[in-house]
Amino acid sequence: MNEEFFQRTTIEVAENLLGMLLCRKMADESVQRCLIREVEVYDGVEDKASHAHKGKTKRNAVMFGPGGYWYVYLCYGMHWMLNLVTEKEGYPAAILIRGAGDYGGPGVLTKKLNISHSLNAKLCSEQSGLWIEKNLASHPYTTLRTPRIGIDYAGEWALAPLRLKMAERC
DNA sequence: AGTAGGATCGCG
């Protein structure tokens, strides 16, 4: 994936991300490929649920940079959250990857794939050991949109249908 | 320097 892919609107990238493969080079040089099933959109400074809402800080600085980089941070003192930065330089936005492969929940995902702070601000590319690939064997699915998880404090933004989930077509 | 509050999880 090149920067053209990541620097579109966040919702666009999120829709594309579903059904693609999250690829991780493990310590033993093997590569794990996980189908991305669930993501959440955090778009702009207006969004009260976004870390960018309170302005640029040392932690969230990556969100303000160009799309195509990983934003990894610690949550609740024990879980690493994996986000993909989107949009152009100066516009803070990211997509939280909540579920991929058989791993449900953002904290479980990063634990299984051995993802932590060392990947923060790294490029989403094979050279960094964590990247995205198109899924050549994709199955048909529909996209389910619901409110995001764990952000009740965000007022009206807590209701916005910014969680995208892959659902089997029936 | 001290502190409040999380984009969670797994066990009851």
Added chain:
DNA sequence: GCGATCCTACTG
């Protein structure tokens, strides 16, 4: 429904 657990950001 709750406790674990620690970093960040904000306050004084």
